[in-house]
Amino acid sequence: EAPLSTIGAAFVAKVLTVGEQTVTLGIWDTAGSERYEAMSRIYYRGARAAVVCYDLTNSSSFQRAKFWVNELQNCEEGCRIYLCGTKSDLLEEDRRKRDVDFHDVQDYADEVKAELFETSSKTGQNVDELFQKVAEDYVHFTAFQEMTEEKGVDLGQKSSSYLYSCCHH
Ligand SMILES: Nc1nc2c(ncn2[C@@H]2O[C@H](COP(=O)(O)OP(=O)(O)OP(=O)(O)O)[C@@H](O)[C@H]2O)c(=O)[nH]1
Numbered sequence: 001e002a003p004l005s006t007i008g009a010a011f012v013a014k015v016l017t018v019g020e021q022t023v024t025l026g027i028w029d030t031a032g033s034e035r036y037e038a039m040s041r042i043y044y045r046g047a048r049a050a051v052v053c054y055d056l057t058n059s060s061s062f063q064r065a066k067f068w069v070n071e072l073q074n075c076e077e078g079c080r081i082y083l084c085g086t087k088s089d090l091l092e093e094d095r096r097k098r099d100v101d102f103h104d105v106q107d108y109a110d111e112v113k114a115e116l117f118e119t120s121s122k123t124g125q126n127v128d129e130l131f132q133k134v135a136e137d138y139v140h141f142t143a144f145q146e147m148t149e150e151k152g153v154d155l156g157q158k159s160s161s162y163l164y165s166c167c168h169h
Pocket residue numbers: 002003004005006007030031032033086087088089090119120121122123
């Protein structure tokens with residue numbers, strides 16, 4: 001069956017483990033099309049991470065992904081960006097289907113300080129790895145930053161309540 005287009009956004013929570021901690025990611029799947037542009041903004045406001053997807057077999061989708069990366073960089077300081085090339089299964093079938101060069105995207109990712117993953121929702125390739133990285137980065141960078149900046153935690157103290165309040169144990 002053909003999947004339906006996203007109208008507005010869909011939400012899913014994903015629970016992951018990073019070391020000793022359990023992290024619950026709240027994931028909004030927003031529509032990438034121009035038609036819903038204004039609506040998508042509502043959902044990524046305040047986001048700590050954004051997975052910007054493009055189709056590896058369609059170079060214009062990568063141009064569109066760059067638009068969203070710019071948006072995020074301009075509007076959401078503190079939002080980590082993950083570039084996600086989709087449909088990698090099609091490239092395994094036929095390499096000639098690749099329309100977006102891996103190294104070009106890697107250079108761009110370095111430039112905008114984004115991570116890069118090539119995934120397939122059909123085979124599941126690299127999907128868990130992508131979300132695991134999002135959760136790990138959240139724990140390593142964002143949670144720590146928020147804990148020190150917003151709560152003014154004394155770094156000399158061994159434990160803080162912030163991580164406990166934002167992550168389940
Ligand atoms: N072969 C293959 N096809 C895929 C993959 N992911 C999505 N597709 C196909 O690509 C088309 C679009 O997929 P969607 O997941 O609806 O794409 P989207 O960008 O979320 O679309 P909107 O919800 O309208 O924003 C569908 O026909 C899917 O079957 C994949 O990993 N491999």
